[in-house]
Amino acid sequence: MEIKFLTAGIMVALAAFAAALGNSWLFSKYVEGAFRQPEVRGSLFTQLMILFGLVEALPIIAVGLGILVFFGVL
Amino acid sequence: MELTPKVQFLGLTFDVTVMIGTLISATVVFLLSLWATRRLQMRPHGRQVVMEMLVDFCRGITRMTYDDERTAEKYLAITVTLFLFILVANELGVLLMVVADVHEPIPWLGLTEEALKEAHGVSWLKSPTADLNVTLAMAVAVALYSHYAGIRANVKNYLRHYMSPLLPIHLVEEFSKPLTHAMRLWANIFAGEILITVLLMSYPLITGAPLLVWMGFSLFVGVIQAYIFTVLANVYISQKIAH
Numbered sequence: 001m002e003i004k005f006l007t008a009g010i011m012v013a014l015a016a017f018a019a020a021l022g023n024s025w026l027f028s029k030y031v032e033g034a035f036r037q038p039e040v041r042g043s044l045f046t047q048l049m050i051l052f053g054l055v056e057a058l059p060i061i062a063v064g065l066g067i068l069v070f071f072g073v074l
Numbered sequence: 075m076e077l078t079p080k081v082q083f084l085g086l087t088f089d090v091t092v093m094i095g096t097l098i099s100a101t102v103v104f105l106l107s108l109w110a111t112r113r114l115q116m117r118p119h120g121r122q123v124v125m126e127m128l129v130d131f132c133r134g135i136t137r138m139t140y141d142d143e144r145t146a147e148k149y150l151a152i153t154v155t156l157f158l159f160i161l162v163a164n165e166l167g168v169l170l171m172v173v174a175d176v177h178e179p180i181p182w183l184g185l186t187e188e189a190l191k192e193a194h195g196v197s198w199l200k201s202p203t204a205d206l207n208v209t210l211a212m213a214v215a216v217a218l219y220s221h222y223a224g225i226r227a228n229v230k231n232y233l234r235h236y237m238s239p240l241l242p243i244h245l246v247e248e249f250s251k252p253l254t255h256a257m258r259l260w261a262n263i264f265a266g267e268i269l270i271t272v273l274l275m276s277y278p279l280i281t282g283a284p285l286l287v288w289m290g291f292s293l294f295v296g297v298i299q300a301y302i303f304t305v306l307a308n309v310y311i312s313q314k315i316a317h
Contacts, residue, residue, distance in 0.1 A: 049298055050301070053299060057261075058254075064257070067264070067265065073075060
């Protein structure tokens with residue numbers, strides 16, 4: 001049982017936790033805003049997609065590095 | 075992890091999957107653009123409509139980022155180029171990934187005996203953006219272009235930018251912005267491809283509906299990440315010309 005499996009598991013688990021929290025805050029604010037003002041739904045959706053990409057960036061960088069650690073490359 | 079064939083030329087190592095993938099992406103974008111812009115008419119119908127929708131979409135990106143419309147038109151070309159190329163390159167891995175089992179070593183491609191024993195297969199075609207070198211090249215190119223655009227726009231403002239008290243933070247930003255710019259795109263596409271490979275390798279157990287769902291999500295993520303890369307490229311260019 002090498003340390004790289006444990007390392008990769010911790011990296012991906014923390015990344016998943018952080019991505020879940022960040023995305024849930026973001027999407028809940030979007031739903032709330034779209035509910036209050038249905039006419040700005042379209043432009044709010046554009047902003048939502050941009051911010052989803054930015055919020056998911058660092059967790060998924062952690063997942064990418066975790067995959068590299070798992071295969072022993074990093 | 076899959077082994078990739080590599081070619082040595084003048085002391086540099088070239089990855090064959092990246093070369094084939096980039097060639098295919100560039101050719102597809104070129105042929106699509108050529109096909110869509112034959113016999114341009116003032117009232118478009120058919121394929122010209124699709125191309126005009128794409129260019130209008132990118133014009134929306136530039137109008138959102140820059141203050142006035144003249145600079146927005148100036149940077150439309152690089153926006154459309156980046157968006158189309160990254161879009162096709164991201165979707166290439168979902169639609170056309172080729173992994174083979176090579177039994178005899180091919181030394182001139184870098185597939186030696188011991189490397190073949192350790193790897194799970196040899197990949198011949200995957201997304202070019204699943205390779206960190208490709209995304210880093212694009213991000214560094216955008217960063218250098220932003221410096222060039224800043225100098226060309228206003229040399230005095232560009233140099234005054236270096237005499238602010240926040241200089242160490244700006245210097246760190248010069249390295250971290252291209253790095254995160256590249257790694258965001260790379261990690262999204264790479265993680266998606268690894269998961270496709272894992273779902274395909276666990277054949278009797280969980281293939282079928284999860285694979286289709288994940289491939290659909292990967293197509294969606296490819297579009298979103300192409301959009302994010304293009305928007306952020308424009309933001310970084312605008313940060314240098316705005317002072």
